[in-house]
């Protein structure tokens with residue numbers, strides 16, 4: 072649905088040039104939620120704004136639904152943008168217009184008749200659960216409600232793709248959760264493809280099927296969220312499952328990190344281990360995360376016992392990944 076190839080963006084020239092994106096390539100399949108995760112200054116906003124050409128790339132190509140965006144200009148670009156909705160961190164609502172009129176705005180631009188516009192606005196208000204607030208002004212709404220208006224406005228022209236530029240960064244955790252639920256619901260019910268940028272791991276955990284990590288303008292990792300989480304060496308796993316920086320191992324103890332994925336997270340692995348291999352186990356850290364139906368976890372523990380090697384072999388025979396750390 073979205074294919075980005077070798078996308079680069081340089082701001083400024085000569086000594087003052089800033090490389091915001093450096094040969095970024097990624098593919099967002101139709102109907103998926105794809106998150107781009109990165110710290111401040113990594114290039115996330117630049118990336119998402121290049122997709123609908125709010126920012127012109129320096130080089131590279133961007134296909135959205137088969138159309139090469141970078142070749143477009145004028146009315147062809149305006150038309151292409153009607154198939155790409157966008158929501159923003161600070162909502163970007165028109166303060167002098169009511170909620171209904173904010174949502175109607177893109178429809179007016181698209182040339183909808185007054186009646187067709189009113190009908191569509193009603194549907195959109197229902198879609199985001201704001202039927203009762205049609206005549207309110209943005210200043211009378213909470214942040215979460217404002218973002219619902221932003222989503223309704225973005226979906227007015229029935230786009231196949233929604234771009235989300237840090238849409239929950241200005242919201243409290245509970246409101247963030249409900250907005251992400253709404254996005255997930257729209258993705259499931261309407262097959263909406265969503266490309267979102269965020270600096271929050273929680274957003275990726277809650278709704279993304281795939282994730283790419285952007286660091287200083289370069290994509291340093293990408294894949295399915297559950298798969299990356301199950302690979303202890305991935306950046307995603309390291310940030311999901313932080314390990315203690317240092318540990319004073321007991322005399323004779325071996326420190327191991329066990330990664331669980333899929334069904335193995337449901338097995339009573341530790342009690343089997345203790346019983347079958349007569350081990351003493353001292354847990355140092357542990358966490359299990361859920362991605363859709365898949366559970367992924369990491370446990371770090373000290374093992375003390377004569378049958379340490381056999382115990383590690385047993386764990387590996389179950390398909391678990393085991394690292395021995397000392």
Ligand SMILES: Nc1ncnc2c1ncn2[C@@H]1O[C@H](COP(=O)(O)OP(=O)(O)OP(=O)(O)O)[C@@H](O)[C@H]1O
Pocket residue numbers: 082083089090091109110111112113114115116117118270
């Ligand atoms: N219009 C611009 N002119 C010059 N430099 C810019 C411009 N926009 C962004 N940059 C620079 O490009 C780099 C990437 O910025 P960008 O805003 O894309 O990052 P980001 O990951 O979205 O960060 P944040 O979350 O802080 O917005 C930064 O070094 C930034 O200073």
